[in-house]
Amino acid sequence: MVQPTGSSLDPRDRALFTDRYELAMLQGYYESGHTPTATFSLYFRKLPPDRGYAIAAGLEQVIDYVESLAFDDQALEYLAEEGFDADFLSYLDGFEFTGEIRALPEGTLVFPNEPLLEVTAPIHEAQLFETFVLNQVGFQTLVATKGARMADVVRRRGDSQDLVDFGSRRAHGTDAGLTAARAAYIGGFDGTSNMLAGERYGIPTYGTMAHSWVQSFESERASFAAFADVYGDDAIYLVDTYDTVTGAERAVAVAADRDVDLGGVRLDSGDLTELSKQVREIVDDASIVVSSSVDEFFLREFFDDDGVASAFGPGTALTTSADAPNSGVVYKLTAVERDGTLAPSMKLSPGKVTYPGQKALHRVERDGQYQYDILARRDEALEAGEPQLEPIFEDGSLVYTPPELATIRQRASRELETLPERCRRVTDPNPYEFRISDGLEAVTQQTERSIRDREL
Amino acid sequence: MVQPTGSSLDPRDRALFTDRYELAMLQGYYESGHTPTATFSLYFRKLPPDRGYAIAAGLEQVIDYVESLAFDDQALEYLAEEGFDADFLSYLDGFEFTGEIRALPEGTLVFPNEPLLEVTAPIHEAQLFETFVLNQVGFQTLVATKGARMADVVRRRGDSQDLVDFGSRRAHGTDAGLTAARAAYIGGFDGTSNMLAGERYGIPTYGTMAHSWVQSFESERASFAAFADVYGDDAIYLVDTYDTVTGAERAVAVAADRDVDLGGVRLDSGDLTELSKQVREIVDDASIVVSSSVDEFFLREFFDDDGVASAFGPGTALTTSADAPNSGVVYKLTAVERDGTLAPSMKLSPGKVTYPGQKALHRVERDGQYQYDILARRDEALEAGEPQLEPIFEDGSLVYTPPELATIRQRASRELETLPERCRRVTDPNPYEFRISDGLEAVTQQTERSIRDREL
Structure with missing residues (x-):
């Protein structure tokens, strides 16, 4: 049973999950009657270190946010206590998004300067979203990319081994634990240890046992026997509590x-590559699960050194x-209405x-x-390649059906x-390779x- | 109006925010009738790089979790669909914590091998908590420490400058955005930009304006004038959209x-130290807010080079x-009941x-x-120093009144x-300096x- 996949923040709290300066500007726009249409673009200035690409993720949480955003009493x-004006607060009371959102679908490759999201709306509407969309899209894109690298x-190097997210305990808070499981699955992982992520997103869940199970019995052997009695053929035994090789022999x-x-064994410490080879001799064709400090750099060495794992x-x-714990994505104003038309805008900060x-x-x-990307003006007639941005909201209405998570993963x-x-x-x-169209080059200059x- | 300060995860979702192996072990303990009392300790194996200390944080979220944890229908x-047994699920249906929790109060210094939290309970109760408590205490302790370093x-070096968390957009998800604001405040920050953190935790909120405000008007000067008209003496102008020095002159x-x-100006790009000195000459005694890439290393250099900021x-x-995005805290079984008494336990993994x-x-x-810490057996009669662990739960009941956030911050x-x-x-x-008592040394050996x- 798959649950709604929105943000784990209670809908009533989403409106306040914003920086004070967003609301200060909103009030300023409202009170000065200055509410031009504006376009904001969410993009990477550059990719994090060692990354040759990123995988877009987090759009579904943004959609849910835009659909549910409302300021309750x-x-x-609270905002009144914080000094915001009554007139402005009545406006917020009826806040509704009336604009357009275009986006790269989740699971799509993205490179520097390419819009993950482009919001065009009365400036105060688009401005309010900044904090939340950066928070969600930035983090999920980071983890989808990290997962895709592994x-x-x-x-390329392995033998169709399963990759399972074991990292909820290390994630930064509960929302990160959940959305990391989702993003890793998009990036190509096969499952997660997090049961709530399993329930909410329909991701397969996996789990073995901890050292505490082994320690809680009078001996390692007794702990394995008790586990076998409960889980039979499916049991996977954690074998490194005292000595990995001895543990594997006991499991057998x-x-x-x-x-x-023998369902399998898990190795969680020591020289995992070397131990995996020794253990393979002991456990025959049973599964070998390798955890502890696994990342793409470890995996590359593990396969280089002929490690064995399932x-x-x-x-x-x-x-x-x-x-690379920071995506560095930004949400910047790129156009603003002047005399009834949307005029390109930029800043010059170094x-x-x-x-x-x-x-x-x-x-x-x-x-x-893929050969190259071209970033162009929206109104240019480009012949080369396939357009990547899809309409998500038009005139404030959702015009996009988010694909199933499995479809995003395939993409x-x-x-x-x-x-x-x-x-x-x-x-x-x-x-x-990234190209700028002649039209965009001209308008930039x-x-x-x-x-x-x-x-100046 | 301060809100309840629990996890931002809906109470109904907290029970499932756990790793599958926790529930697999719980079912194993339940079905094999093996439910000895056990003690788990949450601690740092070592501190993250460059850290000489950590500041404990996150206990309040753990308390709220333990108090509210329940499996709903x-x-x-979902767990039945995932293959868990009906008998075991009836047990979970009535799950209740019956044990003891002792902890370091939030805001306390903590060093490697020292318990942030010690849970003593029937093993399955204590086991279930692992994922959530590591997730919450690990992250908040990390950010309280990072904040304290700044x-x-x-x-020591500055002039009582305010420190304000501007990082919700970069945090890993919404829960991290909120609890980072809380933890930074504990560590010595003065406020946050996050309005929901302001509402929920009673933390002062701060905000200026973004580049988009400046760009949305026909000129920087017009944008400043509009802001002045709304915010008067309190307006802080972001001056680096086009050129920092020119921007500061326009603000004046x-x-x-x-x-x-002139309330103040904000600098957000370029050589911030050098610019801050030039801008001080222009804005007289108005506030100078410095953002962009600020951390403890930046601050040390900023003061070394006589930068000027408010x-x-x-x-x-x-x-x-x-x-150092990972605290590395672990939650390990340290004792288990044997023949009616709690026997010390450890693993030998390398x-x-x-x-x-x-x-x-x-x-x-x-x-x-502070001269040194001594870690000892609980039952040793130590004369030196003050005991640090406080009782939080006894026989499943909360016996601790969490202090106000301001009190934690003072601590x-x-x-x-x-x-x-x-x-x-x-x-x-x-x-x-960290010492092990003779009694603990003996029991370890x-x-x-x-x-x-x-x-072996």
Whole structure:
């Protein structure tokens, strides 16, 4: 039974999950009667270290947020205490999104400067979303990407091993525990240990036993026997509590003694590659689950050194994206209404320049391989490649049916296979080719020039 | 109006926020009739890189979890579909915690191997909590520590500048956004930009304006004028959209033109230290808020180079604990009932050894400075120092009144002042002295010996 897949934040709390400056600006826009239509774009300035690509994720939580956003009496009362004006609060009381959202579907490859999300709406509506959408899309995209990196190593080097998210305990809070399981699944993982993620998203759940199980019995052997009595052929025994090789031998002996198949063993410490080979000799064709410090770099070495495993359980590295815990995505104003038309806009802050205007993004594929992307003005007639941004909301109404999670996962897998292998390397990947259309190049230069003339 | 400060996860979802192996073990304990009393300890094996201390946080969310934990019909139905047995599910239906919890109060210094939390209960009750308590205490302790490191630099080197959490957008999900604001406040921050954290925890909220405000008007000057008209003396102007120095001059001119005080300016890009000095000459005694890439290392250099600021707004570095995104805390079985008494227990996995048994922790202070900690057996009569662990639950009942957040924050500040400065360095801190009592040393050796005799 799959549950609604929105944010784990109670709907009544979503409206206040925003930075004070968003509300300060909203009040400013409202009180000064300055509410032009504006376009905001959510994108990576650059990819995190060692990443040659990212996998878009988190759109479904954004959709649910936009659909459910409302300020209730308690929220309005709090804002009144915090000094916001009564007139403005009556406006918030009836807040409703009336604009347009276009987005990259979840599971799609994304590269720097490409819009994950483009919101066009009266400026105060689009502004309010900033904090939440960065929070959700940034984190899920980070973990989908981290998961895809591991899945890609397993696909290319491994033997169809299962990848299971074991990292809820290390995730930053409960929402991260849940959405990391979802994002990792999108990236190519096979399951999660988190039962709530299993219930909410319909992701397969996996689990073995902990050291505490083993320690709680009078001996390791007795603990394995008790587990075999409950779980029979399915039991997977954690064998490193005292000594991994001895533990594996005991698991074999117990299964024989109880007359059940040896489901498998889990290794959680020591030189996992070396131990996996020793243990394979002992456990015959039973499963070997490898956990503790698993990430894409570990997996690459594990396969280089002929390690043997049936499944991996990455934890910390996955759910905190440990080597790159910040996506760095930004949500920037790229166009604003002037004299009735949407005029391109940008800032000039050092190192923080933005391509102005509404965008089109085309991806060019040839012979089953992506060749390059072109970022263009939305109104340009591009012939090359396939347009990537899809309409999500129009005139405030949802016009998009979010795909099943399994469909998103298939898309991500297909996307990765279509990306040249040199761009998928775990370290020092080649940059994927990114082009700016002549039209966008021209409008960027023109916008920058006119700002320099006006402001500097 | 302060709200209940529990986890942001809906109470009905808390029971399922657990790893599948916890429930698999629970079912195993239940079905094999093996439910000895056990003690689990939550502790750091070692501190994250560059940390000389950590600040305990997250206990209040654990209390709320333990008090509210219940499996509802929908959760039980899901577990039945996932293959759990009807008998076991009837047990879960009436799940209730009957044990004891002792803990370090929030805001207390904590060092490796010291229990943040010690749970003693029938083993299945204590086991179920593992995933949630690691998730909450691990993350909040990480952020309270990161926040304290920044607050400590400001206290020692700065001029009472305010520190404000600007990092909700970069946090890993909504729960992390909220609890990071709470934990940073405990660590010594003065406020947050997150309105929901403001409402829920009673933390002061702060906010200025974004670049989009500036870009949305026909000129920077017009945007400042509109903001001045709404916010008067309180307006803080973001001045780096086009050029920081020019922006600061415009802010001064607009305030004069509108006949309001210049509340302040915010700098968000470029060489912040250098710009802060130039801007101070322009804005006289108005506030200077410095954001973008602020962390303890930045702050140390900023003060070294005579930067000038009234407030700082750290974001990413704070809410993701970017240089150390994983606390590495673990939750391990340290004792288990044998023949009616609680016997010390440990595992021998390489690099993952645990001090066995229930603990006492004493902290020794002399002349207003902490000298060393002693970790001992709970039943030892220690004379030196003050005991640190407080009773939280007894016989399943809450016996602790969580302090106000402001009280916790004061405790953390006092704790930090009492820790020798050499242990508080931002890089290469001296390790704080940690002693093991003779009794604990003896029981550790004895337990290890008896396990080796039995298992190897």
